[in-house]
Amino acid sequence: MKYIDEYRDPQLARNLLAAIHRVTTRPWTIMEICGGQTHSIIRNGIDQLLPDAIELVHGPGCPVCVTPLESIERALAIAAEKEVIFTSFGDMLRVPGSSRDLFMVRSEGGDVRIVFSPLDALQIARDNPQKEVVFFAVGFETTAPANAMAVWQAAREGVENFSVLVSQVMVPPAMRAILSSPGNRVQGFLAAGHVCAVMGYEEYEPVAQEFHVPIVPTGFEPVDLLAGILATVEQLEVGRAEVVNRYARVVSREGNRAATEIIRNVFEVIDRQWRGIGMIPASGFGLRDAYARFDAEKKFNVSHICASESPLCMSGRVLQGALKPDGCPAFAKECTPEHPLGATMVSSEGACAAYYNYHRNFTP
Amino acid sequence: MTIAPVCPAPITQHETVQMAHGAGGRLSQVLMQRVFMPHLHNHFLDLLDDQAKLDLPPGRTAFSTDTYVVSPVFFPGGNIGELAVNGTVNDLAVGGARPLYLSAGFVLEEGFPLADLETIVMSMAAAALKAGVMIVTGDTKVVGKGQCDRIFINTAGVGAIREGVDLSCRNLKPGDSLILSGSVGDHGMAIMTSRQNLSFQSTIKSDSASLNSMIAEVLDAVPGVHAMRDPTRGGVAATLNELAAASSVGIEINETAIPVKPDVRGACELLGIDPLHVANEGKLVLAVASKDADRVLEVMRATEEGRDAVIIGTVVDDHHGMVVMRTAFGSRRIVDLPLGEQLPRIC
Numbered sequence: 001m002k003y004i005d006e007y008r009d010p011q012l013a014r015n016l017l018a019a020i021h022r023v024t025t026r027p028w029t030i031m032e033i034c035g036g037q038t039h040s041i042i043r044n045g046i047d048q049l050l051p052d053a054i055e056l057v058h059g060p061g062c063p064v065c066v067t068p069l070e071s072i073e074r075a076l077a078i079a080a081e082k083e084v085i086f087t088s089f090g091d092m093l094r095v096p097g098s099s100r101d102l103f104m105v106r107s108e109g110g111d112v113r114i115v116f117s118p119l120d121a122l123q124i125a126r127d128n129p130q131k132e133v134v135f136f137a138v139g140f141e142t143t144a145p146a147n148a149m150a151v152w153q154a155a156r157e158g159v160e161n162f163s164v165l166v167s168q169v170m171v172p173p174a175m176r177a178i179l180s181s182p183g184n185r186v187q188g189f190l191a192a193g194h195v196c197a198v199m200g201y202e203e204y205e206p207v208a209q210e211f212h213v214p215i216v217p218t219g220f221e222p223v224d225l226l227a228g229i230l231a232t233v234e235q236l237e238v239g240r241a242e243v244v245n246r247y248a249r250v251v252s253r254e255g256n257r258a259a260t261e262i263i264r265n266v267f268e269v270i271d272r273q274w275r276g277i278g279m280i281p282a283s284g285f286g287l288r289d290a291y292a293r294f295d296a297e298k299k300f301n302v303s304h305i306c307a308s309e310s311p312l313c314m315s316g317r318v319l320q321g322a323l324k325p326d327g328c329p330a331f332a333k334e335c336t337p338e339h340p341l342g343a344t345m346v347s348s349e350g351a352c353a354a355y356y357n358y359h360r361n362f363t364p
Numbered sequence: 365m366t367i368a369p370v371c372p373a374p375i376t377q378h379e380t381v382q383m384a385h386g387a388g389g390r391l392s393q394v395l396m397q398r399v400f401m402p403h404l405h406n407h408f409l410d411l412l413d414d415q416a417k418l419d420l421p422p423g424r425t426a427f428s429t430d431t432y433v434v435s436p437v438f439f440p441g442g443n444i445g446e447l448a449v450n451g452t453v454n455d456l457a458v459g460g461a462r463p464l465y466l467s468a469g470f471v472l473e474e475g476f477p478l479a480d481l482e483t484i485v486m487s488m489a490a491a492a493l494k495a496g497v498m499i500v501t502g503d504t505k506v507v508g509k510g511q512c513d514r515i516f517i518n519t520a521g522v523g524a525i526r527e528g529v530d531l532s533c534r535n536l537k538p539g540d541s542l543i544l545s546g547s548v549g550d551h552g553m554a555i556m557t558s559r560q561n562l563s564f565q566s567t568i569k570s571d572s573a574s575l576n577s578m579i580a581e582v583l584d585a586v587p588g589v590h591a592m593r594d595p596t597r598g599g600v601a602a603t604l605n606e607l608a609a610a611s612s613v614g615i616e617i618n619e620t621a622i623p624v625k626p627d628v629r630g631a632c633e634l635l636g637i638d639p640l641h642v643a644n645e646g647k648l649v650l651a652v653a654s655k656d657a658d659r660v661l662e663v664m665r666a667t668e669e670g671r672d673a674v675i676i677g678t679v680v681d682d683h684h685g686m687v688v689m690r691t692a693f694g695s696r697r698i699v700d701l702p703l704g705e706q707l708p709r710i711c
């Protein structure tokens with residue numbers, strides 16, 4: 001069992017596709033939450049193989065895409081400070097603020113480093129006690145446990161030169177926001193497998209009930225996605241709206257207890273800005289008061305830095321599934337990965353980048 | 365206080381590179397005699413002139429240069445020295461040339477261990493011997509601590525282009541077969557997994573190798589091959605895109621045909637990188653009329669460097685300048701150029 005080949009098996013995929021074609025009798029609109037799922041769908045051309053009646057719209061689950069402009073501006077300001085080593089996941093380095101990105105700060109002499117884990121950033125802080133080491137803690141519930149763990153360890157060991165710039169968001173409030181928006185077309189969800197691996201899927205049950213939408217946690221491989229789509233369409237066709245887990249090898253109803261515990265210990269739920277969407281109440285995490293000394297916003301006094309989005313960028317509508325990337329007038333013209341207008345074109349998980357990389361100017 | 369009874373002599377036996385090693389004086393000579401000459405010497409270098417005086421065979425000459433700044437300097441499967449020789453040898457060979465002579469220029473950071481430098485020079489000598497080329501002229505500069513990263517090497521080379529061979533990235537014709545000499549991504553992932561402070565171990569080795577002897581055998585058998593490229597930075601994806609653009613043709617490849625070693629694929633999955641975007645240092649992509657493809661495959665598979673050679677796709681008169689992949693599921697997608705620095709995804 002390698003957990004890759006089995007879930008990319010062409011025969012298994014063909015069987016699932018045949019089943020989806022068999023059960024589909026009417027048009028349905030399904031949103032996959034996670035940018036990783038969007039990427040896999042477009043990369044593997046799964047959208048081309050589905051019945052015409054099934055439309056996949058792409059959700060907001062790209063952490064790079066939804067990190068608000070003001071957080072980027074604050075990151076740029078901190079990273080430019082002389083005594084700072086600014087650490088981040090690689091994807092964030094190319095996200096443009098109003099006029100520059102972290103790569104440009106680095107080329108101007110800022111010490112900006114890519115790390116694979118916040119615990120690596122903490123190690124850099126231990127190794128460089130004379131420097132201030134800041135980690136850009138972005139992401140959904142998936143990145144929250146490790147980010148919380150880094151802060152918790154820093155507190156326990158007294159690594160006072162470590163801090164985090166938090167822009168941490170949660171999936172269920174975004175689903176509610178999408179379902180409550182006036183023009184909503186989404187009838188069912190593929191929930192994000194890795195988020196559910198941490199949080200479980202219990203919290204999705206009230207959403208399914210309240211809005212009468214089937215929600216199916218699933219993974220990122222073609223067979224996972226097709227099994228998820230099948231479980232969603234089967235419910236839609238008979239009018240059921242339940243949470244059905246199609247990622248059982250990773251996801252349980254109650255989630256990962258140790259992970260949720262460390263999140264609760266370090267973070268509290270707060271209102272958060274989402275890039276392209278706006279303020280969603282109780283939609284993210286912030287550091288609890290007990291950990292306030294590890295909050296880079298306070299340490300570097302950057303809370304006053306605000307920024308507003310270019311009115312030209314339509315990525316907010318893309319993030320809410322209201323607009324397909326290639327429906328945007330700027331797509332592949334003014335807006336490309338080299339010159340992105342919005343974050344959805346920057347991140348490899350962004351829907352616009354996925355369309356650009358795999359489908360641009362090309363009818364399959 | 366005791367005073368030493370003898371006059372202290374200047375230290376000439378250093379363990380690390382000193383600024384004076386690059387200053388053209390006594391220590392430069394020591395470096396030459398102790399590190400470079402014992403391994404690289406030949407009748408051109410032995411003359412110690414400022415230039416090599418070469419007799420080139422009649423016909424056209426290929427000339428190429430490349431600079432090597434790889435980090436880490438020593439990586440699983442090789443080091444910067446053999447990379448610098450193989451890389452320029454391959455750049456000459458894919459133009460249909462028989463590589464003959466190389467130059468080598470070194471930029472050394474003050475404090476770089478001389479033992480490491482000697483290991484690098486030895487592997488350059490071994491790579492040159494294997495490829496049948498001579499390093500005939502060279503230069504060394506030393507820069508201060510922090511002004512370069514340990515060691516940079518430039519190599520340039522000349523080679524004699526074979527009579528009757530016309531390899532160019534503009535030569536692809538619709539109907540051509542595209543052949544790849546073996547698995548993709550080995551070099552890049554060997555570097556990535558040894559560089560990026562990853563908390564996992566890998567057994568991935570660089571594929572660094574000279575390709576000139578395999579290429580000579582292919583051209584002996586089928587002189588009419590249309591184009592050859594070694595897919596280094598940007599990987600096979602970048603090479604195919606360059607070929608499609610230069611020849612104004614489309615390229616179609618099959619996902620299931622691309623060989624990727626399991627450990628390379630695993631590391632790519634973890635880091636969120638497409639193996640087609642990852643650098644190779646011992647692989648060949650070529651385009652040949654489909655009637656000759658089987659013969660080329662047969663010749664390549666009989667060599668060490670090409671034993672896993674496969675046909676990965678065809679050239680088409682459609683979607684000009686674009687590379688399209690047929691996926692394992694029967695859908696199709698664009699294979700694009702990678703954009704700048706390879707960034708690991710975050711969730």
